[in-house]
Amino acid sequence: MSRNAKGLAAALVLLAAGAAAFLFLHRPLDHPVARITLDGTLVAEVDLTAVDAPYTIPLEGPGGFSNTVLVEPGRICVREAGCPDQVCVKQGFISDGTVPIVCLPNKLVIQIVGGGEDLDAAAG
Amino acid sequence: MTAARRLLALAVLCALLAGCAPQTKQVERTVFAMDTVLTLTVCGTDRSACQTAADRAVTELSAIDKALSATGEDSFVWALNHANGAWVQPPETWVDALLADALTLCAETGGALDLTAYPAVQAWGFTSGEYRVPDRTELEQLASRIDYRAVERSERQGVRLPEGMELDFGAVAKGYAGDALAAWLRETPGVTSALLNLGQSSIQTIGERPGGGPWRIAIQDPSGEGTLGVLTASDCAVGTSGGYQRYFESDGQTYWHILDPETAAPARSGLASVTVVSPSGLTSDGLSTALFVMGREDAVAWWRERQDFDVLLVEEDGSISLTPGLAESFTPSDPGREVNVLS
Numbered sequence: 001m002s003r004n005a006k007g008l009a010a011a012l013v014l015l016a017a018g019a020a021a022f023l024f025l026h027r028p029l030d031h032p033v034a035r036i037t038l039d040g041t042l043v044a045e046v047d048l049t050a051v052d053a054p055y056t057i058p059l060e061g062p063g064g065f066s067n068t069v070l071v072e073p074g075r076i077c078v079r080e081a082g083c084p085d086q087v088c089v090k091q092g093f094i095s096d097g098t099v100p101i102v103c104l105p106n107k108l109v110i111q112i113v114g115g116g117e118d119l120d121a122a123a124g
Numbered sequence: 125m126t127a128a129r130r131l132l133a134l135a136v137l138c139a140l141l142a143g144c145a146p147q148t149k150q151v152e153r154t155v156f157a158m159d160t161v162l163t164l165t166v167c168g169t170d171r172s173a174c175q176t177a178a179d180r181a182v183t184e185l186s187a188i189d190k191a192l193s194a195t196g197e198d199s200f201v202w203a204l205n206h207a208n209g210a211w212v213q214p215p216e217t218w219v220d221a222l223l224a225d226a227l228t229l230c231a232e233t234g235g236a237l238d239l240t241a242y243p244a245v246q247a248w249g250f251t252s253g254e255y256r257v258p259d260r261t262e263l264e265q266l267a268s269r270i271d272y273r274a275v276e277r278s279e280r281q282g283v284r285l286p287e288g289m290e291l292d293f294g295a296v297a298k299g300y301a302g303d304a305l306a307a308w309l310r311e312t313p314g315v316t317s318a319l320l321n322l323g324q325s326s327i328q329t330i331g332e333r334p335g336g337g338p339w340r341i342a343i344q345d346p347s348g349e350g351t352l353g354v355l356t357a358s359d360c361a362v363g364t365s366g367g368y369q370r371y372f373e374s375d376g377q378t379y380w381h382i383l384d385p386e387t388a389a390p391a392r393s394g395l396a397s398v399t400v401v402s403p404s405g406l407t408s409d410g411l412s413t414a415l416f417v418m419g420r421e422d423a424v425a426w427w428r429e430r431q432d433f434d435v436l437l438v439e440e441d442g443s444i445s446l447t448p449g450l451a452e453s454f455t456p457s458d459p460g461r462e463v464n465v466l467s
Contacts, residue, residue, distance in 0.1 A: 037154065039156070040153075040154040040155075084253050084254075085253035087370075096350075097342075098342050098344060098350060098351050099324070099344055100161075102160070102161050104156065104159065104160065104161065107156050107161075109154065109161055118340060119340050119341070119342045119354065120165075120319055120333055120339045120340050120341060121163075121319055121321045121324070121327050121339065121341050121342070122324055122341065122342040122343075122344055122351070123324055123325070123327055123341050123342070123343050123344065123355070123362050123363075123364040123399060124324050124325070124342075124343065124344025124346075124364050124366060124368075124369065124397070
């Protein structure tokens with residue numbers, strides 16, 4: 001193999017390694033994590049794929065109401081809320097990043113990220 | 125190849141690969157305003173410029189909300205709605221300009237959008253969460269007081285509403301806010317792009333997503349959880365109206381928040397959701413409501429006449445129609461789902 005060919009081979013190996021690293025770093029995530037925030041402050045992050053058995057998270061929000069969040073394998077919902085409209089409870093479970101659960105009176109937002117959908121926002 | 129040239133080749137490769145790595149800084153803010161949660165994502169080359177811009181955006185949103193809130197007792201809208209027929213001066217010129225633009229849209233849509241439907245919205249309990257179904261007499265009375273043409277504007281005296289009438293900017297405020305923010309964000313040095321998610325029903329896109337390409341926006345399936353498809357968008361506003369967004373059930377009937385100004389009752393036009401894509405947030409926001417009220421036939425006729433926006437219509441039976449401008453940018457989640465391209 002000539003020196004030129006060796007150089008080319010080395011360059012190709014490097015390029016391939018670089019491309020592999022690029023693809024690895026930019027791979028679509030498929031690891032849904034629920035981010036729970038109260039008035040914009042992160043209070044809990046739940047890896048929904050790591051949930052073995054259902055459990056609840058009690059929350060006291062800045063609006064003076066309470067929310068009980070129910071976590072199950074792969075999905076999450078608000079089971080009980082002290083707010084008057086109950087919109088968050090009626091929404092039921094979410095399992096992907098399409099639509100967050102929002103309790104306006106209590107400034108609670110549950111948003112799922114990293115679900116692999118590669119979306120920036122949801123309209124609806 | 126000499127060692128020096130090999131080193132040079134390596135350096136070039138490293139530089140190329142580094143170029144692929146995301147350089148864009150991203151700043152996010154969440155605001156509770158306009159009766160919803162707003163998420164602002166500001167991207168650019170300079171983190172501190174993005175932070176400053178995002179903070180300014182939050183401050184401006186709060187100011188817009190304060191002036192336009194129908195429930196805040198120190199707002200312009202509150203003062204107007206409780207003036208008993210007296211003139212009220214808008215606090216700033218943009219409020220009057222917004223009112224003028226919104227009233228124009230009311231007129232252009234033949235009253236399918238009507239800012240003065242607010243007393244009916246209240247009567248159904250959509251502002252308080254204490255839902256009720258008004259009887260026929262009450263609805264007739266409410267409908268008789270819905271008429272955007274009765275709103276008077278005077279350069280010298282301000283704005284006046286006949287006694288007993290009230291207005292609110294709920295159908296256009298978020299779209300307007302998106303326009304106002306986008307105008308200066310586009311001119312802000314260090315900011316290259318932004319996504320203003322103004323409570324999902326109104327989304328403003330500025331530039332492209334970090335890493336390149338248009339922003340990817342899921343369109344919610346009006347029939348339940350999940351997405352109908354993905355819409356790609358850059359430098360435009362996306363407004364969606366659907367009966368599923370806010371509703372209540374009573375005696376087995378579903379009543380949603382989009383009211384027909386003619387009847388003061390929920391608009392049942394056969395449409396389940398309407399998504400309008402336009403350069404203007406005000407237009408996409410207000411028009412999605414108006415077209416929902418009109419129904420498919422009138423909405424399509426209106427689009428054919430205007431042609432200056434794009435629209436995606438979902439009917440109650442699940443069928444999807446869209447204008448040619450969205451044929452390339454909308455991808456249904458179910459590849460087998462039929463999408464009717466309008467002409």
